[in-house]
Amino acid sequence: MAAAVLAGGLLAACSSSGSSSPSSSGSSTGPTGVLTITTGAAGTFADDFNLYSPNAEDATNGMIYEPLFFFDTAKDGVVDPWLGTSYQWSSGGKTLTVQLRHGVKWTDGKPFTSADVVFTFDQAIHNTALNKFGLPLASVAANGPYAVTINFTQPAYTDAYYALGKVEILPQHIWASIKDPATFLNTHPVGTGAYELGSFSGQVFTMTANPHYYLPGLPKFGTIRFLAFSGNTTSDAAIESGEVDWAGSYIPGIQKLYLAKNKNFVVSDIPLSTAFLVPNLTSGPTANLAVRQAISTALNRTDISDTVYNGYASPTNPEALILPNYSSVLSPSLSGASFGSPSAAAAKNILTKAGITTPLNLTVDMVSGYTDYLSDLQIIQAQLKPAGINLTIDQPAYATFTSLQDTGKFQLLMDNFGYTPSPWAYYYSILDSSIAPAIGQVDTVGNFGRFRNAQVDSLLNQIAGTTNTAVQNPDFYKIEQIFAAQLPDIPLFNQQDEIEFNGNVVANYPSVSNPYGATAVYIQPDLGWVAARLVPVK
Amino acid sequence: MRSAAGAGTAERPSAEEEEAQVRYAFRKLGFYLVAAWVAVTLNFLLPRLIPGNPVEILISRMSQSGTIPADEDQVLTRLLGLGTGNIFQQYWQYLDGLAHLQLGLSITDFPTPVSTEIASSIYWTLILVGTATVISWVLGIVLGTLAGWKRGSKLDAIIPSTTLLTAMPYFWLALILIYLFATNVWHIFPAGQGYNTNSDIVPGWNLAFLGSAVQHALLPALTIVISSVGGWLLGMRNLMVSTLSDDYVVAAEARGLPPRRIMISYAARNAVLPSVAGFAISLGFVVSGAIVVEYVFSYPGIGFKLVDAVSNDDYPLMQGIFLVITLAVLGANLIVDLLYGFIDPRTRLSR
Numbered sequence: 001m002a003a004a005v006l007a008g009g010l011l012a013a014c015s016s017s018g019s020s021s022p023s024s025s026g027s028s029t030g031p032t033g034v035l036t037i038t039t040g041a042a043g044t045f046a047d048d049f050n051l052y053s054p055n056a057e058d059a060t061n062g063m064i065y066e067p068l069f070f071f072d073t074a075k076d077g078v079v080d081p082w083l084g085t086s087y088q089w090s091s092g093g094k095t096l097t098v099q100l101r102h103g104v105k106w107t108d109g110k111p112f113t114s115a116d117v118v119f120t121f122d123q124a125i126h127n128t129a130l131n132k133f134g135l136p137l138a139s140v141a142a143n144g145p146y147a148v149t150i151n152f153t154q155p156a157y158t159d160a161y162y163a164l165g166k167v168e169i170l171p172q173h174i175w176a177s178i179k180d181p182a183t184f185l186n187t188h189p190v191g192t193g194a195y196e197l198g199s200f201s202g203q204v205f206t207m208t209a210n211p212h213y214y215l216p217g218l219p220k221f222g223t224i225r226f227l228a229f230s231g232n233t234t235s236d237a238a239i240e241s242g243e244v245d246w247a248g249s250y251i252p253g254i255q256k257l258y259l260a261k262n263k264n265f266v267v268s269d270i271p272l273s274t275a276f277l278v279p280n281l282t283s284g285p286t287a288n289l290a291v292r293q294a295i296s297t298a299l300n301r302t303d304i305s306d307t308v309y310n311g312y313a314s315p316t317n318p319e320a321l322i323l324p325n326y327s328s329v330l331s332p333s334l335s336g337a338s339f340g341s342p343s344a345a346a347a348k349n350i351l352t353k354a355g356i357t358t359p360l361n362l363t364v365d366m367v368s369g370y371t372d373y374l375s376d377l378q379i380i381q382a383q384l385k386p387a388g389i390n391l392t393i394d395q396p397a398y399a400t401f402t403s404l405q406d407t408g409k410f411q412l413l414m415d416n417f418g419y420t421p422s423p424w425a426y427y428y429s430i431l432d433s434s435i436a437p438a439i440g441q442v443d444t445v446g447n448f449g450r451f452r453n454a455q456v457d458s459l460l461n462q463i464a465g466t467t468n469t470a471v472q473n474p475d476f477y478k479i480e481q482i483f484a485a486q487l488p489d490i491p492l493f494n495q496q497d498e499i500e501f502n503g504n505v506v507a508n509y510p511s512v513s514n515p516y517g518a519t520a521v522y523i524q525p526d527l528g529w530v531a532a533r534l535v536p537v538k
Numbered sequence: 539m540r541s542a543a544g545a546g547t548a549e550r551p552s553a554e555e556e557e558a559q560v561r562y563a564f565r566k567l568g569f570y571l572v573a574a575w576v577a578v579t580l581n582f583l584l585p586r587l588i589p590g591n592p593v594e595i596l597i598s599r600m601s602q603s604g605t606i607p608a609d610e611d612q613v614l615t616r617l618l619g620l621g622t623g624n625i626f627q628q629y630w631q632y633l634d635g636l637a638h639l640q641l642g643l644s645i646t647d648f649p650t651p652v653s654t655e656i657a658s659s660i661y662w663t664l665i666l667v668g669t670a671t672v673i674s675w676v677l678g679i680v681l682g683t684l685a686g687w688k689r690g691s692k693l694d695a696i697i698p699s700t701t702l703l704t705a706m707p708y709f710w711l712a713l714i715l716i717y718l719f720a721t722n723v724w725h726i727f728p729a730g731q732g733y734n735t736n737s738d739i740v741p742g743w744n745l746a747f748l749g750s751a752v753q754h755a756l757l758p759a760l761t762i763v764i765s766s767v768g769g770w771l772l773g774m775r776n777l778m779v780s781t782l783s784d785d786y787v788v789a790a791e792a793r794g795l796p797p798r799r800i801m802i803s804y805a806a807r808n809a810v811l812p813s814v815a816g817f818a819i820s821l822g823f824v825v826s827g828a829i830v831v832e833y834v835f836s837y838p839g840i841g842f843k844l845v846d847a848v849s850n851d852d853y854p855l856m857q858g859i860f861l862v863i864t865l866a867v868l869g870a871n872l873i874v875d876l877l878y879g880f881i882d883p884r885t886r887l888s889r
Contacts, residue, residue: 043842044659046647046655048648050649130617134607134610182617182649185650204735225736230730230834234729234836243736397849398598399595406598429601429605429606435608444606444610444611445608446605524603
């Protein structure tokens with residue numbers, strides 16, 4: 001990640017946000033219209049906008065409270081000023097100096113200053129339970145009203161995304177008097193964001209435009225309405241009828257059931273995550289490379305994409321790099337690499353050569369109720385059969401699946417990883433051996449298959465120790481080569497992020513050609529960043 | 539009540555009888571205390587038998603929208619105040635909390651207190667399921683009385699079809715009703731939610747909200763009524779038939795009383811007794827909601843909340859909801875038991 005010293009100033013945020021739509025509304029007429037959103041989370045809402053809660057309502061992060069910078073989840077390397085204007089690393093990655101924006105006000109009218117930033121980081125230093133991202137913080141100090149210095153106990157380049165892009169700033173004048181911030185029910189949040197909480201009930205809450213927002217002309221929508229549904233069936237019905245304008249729900253047969261219904265219904269599908277078959281690498285047949293290669297060779301990924309996702313969720317690549325998001329670190333030798341044409345005979349051949357007797361029986365676990373994954377696995381089951389692999393599909397409930405995954409008690413899992421602007425964090429979470437204890441012990445961070453490769457560990461470590469892309473890129477290339485050769489996970493396709501937009505109501509949403517933020521409604525703080533820039537139609 | 543069956547007596551009860559009554563009440567109370575303790579302990583144990591733990595589930599969900607920093611599990615464990623002490627200490631903390639009427643903080647909606655969660659959803663359930671249960675019972679009793687009175691008539695012939703409806707699973711019926719009346723055939727009713735959320739309606743005592751809430755409650759209520767009325771109807775009808783052949787009814791007929799009076803005051807009044815008990819018990823179950831109905835209709839009641847709690851390993855919320863349900867059922871049973879001792883003296887004299 002580049003430690004770019006960003007060109008400060010108010011206009012930088014607007015220009016780099018990529019809002020290319022030549023709409024003249026907004027500044028002249030003020031925010032108008034209602035945008036209806038469903039985040040896809042099942043259940044009812046809780047009247048709680050406490051950003052320390054792991055379950056705070058989605059609008060909390062990015063819409064009400066804002067971080068210092070915006071790290072675009074959909075485009076690696078794009079860092080836009082938010083409450084900060086520029087930042088600078090020093091002392092070998094142990095000190096971070098941040099310049100803050102002038103003229104920002106909390107929604108209760110008080111000014112935003114460095115005291116608020118210092119307060120927010122101090123909370124995390126003094127109470128580890130409030131150190132939401134486990135940052136190695138040492139101290140924090142203000143340099144005047146509009147600059148802060150954050151000191152870390154160890155080089156923290158890779159923590160920049162969390163420290164600058166995920167930690168959101170709280171108003172000191174309100175939170176300083178709160179005894180236990182962890183259990184404080186924040187029902188009347190005061191933030192700096194583009195939206196304020198309007199009305200609230202368990203089934204719907206509204207966010208209304210902050211009339212004094214510091215970025216001129218933003219936000220564009222007057223009201224944003226969040227709807228709760230019990231699950232996909234009920235939310236899909238509302239999306240298909242055009243009742244919901246922005247949603248992220250899997251709709252089977254999306255061409256016929258959604259896109260064909262109205263010419264302005266749009267799907268924005270930016271690859272943000274990779275769906276994998278995660279093999280157990282320490283025990284069972286999948287610890288054998290030949291078995292993983294055979295599975296990968298027999299798979300017809302295009303067929304899965306066409307059958308289940310109507311052509312969305314396209315096949316990924318052998319190095320499992322999320323493209324075009326991470327294209328800046330793609331090895332030139334792997335550019336355009338793809339999986340060979342699927343062949344059951346070749347797969348069987350690999351197994352025979354390795355001395356593995358067929359038929360080979362394997363079991364794959366998936367979360368019960370993930371209907372698209374079930375369709376995928378049924379197709380995979382049929383594709384593996386002629387290669388001599390009998391696949392059994394187990395569908396444990398979410399809690400059981402999580403437990404099997406975390407303890408490593410599985411042969412194969414179907415899951416997805418990604419949703420980060422940093423290719424380092426992506427590879428780290430699926431490959432680094434330090435996060436994965438032995439089978440049986442609980443691992444919640446990643447690398448559930450327990451991949452152990454000293455070279456990959458040291459490469460990841462080296463990337464983390466610098467911000468120099470000339471040093472980092474060759475390391476990334478090596479990791480990609482190792483991934484493609486070793487198949488620590490079997491890449492399937494770009495996890496479907498078919499985000500539905502009702503073009504009759506909303507314009508200027510991010511797309512593959514203009515990825516100014518992640519479109520997925522469940523990704524924060526992108527949700528707030530994008531919401532402020534969506535433009536009402538007419 | 540001085541029934542035609544002559545079960546009661548107008549004289550003052552003897553000292554012996556009064557003592558028997560008190561003994562009966564105390565025995566019942568003791569039994570319910572033990573039952574409540576067992577239920578409370580089970581409430582504590584059952585959620586913990588679900589594999590995994592809330593922190594693992596939380597993190598797993600978070601990983602669906604981003605990478606997870608190392609040590610996140612420890613941060614969350616501390617934040618949620620979990621994992622302090624062994625299971626016995628946890629049990630003691632739980633009992634201590636109950637004694638002080640503290641149900642803890644929900645994990646799904648951390649840090650919302652469980653009591654707030656329950657309070658915000660229980661009135662939806664009480665109104666929807668409560669009203670539907672009362673309607674279903676009254677309808678079943680009235681129709682059952684008429685059907686039993688006019689044995690072999692056209693009305694009596696519909697009995698088999700209502701039992702068919704009772705045998706139909708809730709969710710199946712609900713889906714058919716949604717298909718017919720909400721989404722595909724006729725667009726008469728909304729398909730789900732407690733009120734029209736995609737509008738400017740604000741919940742509270744205003745006409746717009748109440749109208750919308752009633753409109754949204756009709757289809758789920760219809761589901762409950764259709765699928766439960768058959769049971770009451772059949773039970774009432776059969777008891778009517780057997781009561782009508784009793785001597786005192788024959789005697790009443792012989793005395794030339796009007797048929798209407800015989801049907802209501804003589805036959806129905808005695809035949810309804812078992813149904814009253816059944817009704818009181820089913821009122822206890824109202825609190826648990828019609829989980830499936832609420833789920834299918836996205837109805838924001840307590841059953842829906844329970845499904846949510848279970849899928850997130852939310853121990854405190856599950857315990858809270860189970861506790862409320864258990865206490866409601868036990869309470870309803872206790873009231874029926876005690877009342878029954880007075881309504882029908884045969885049940886209390888255990889000589």
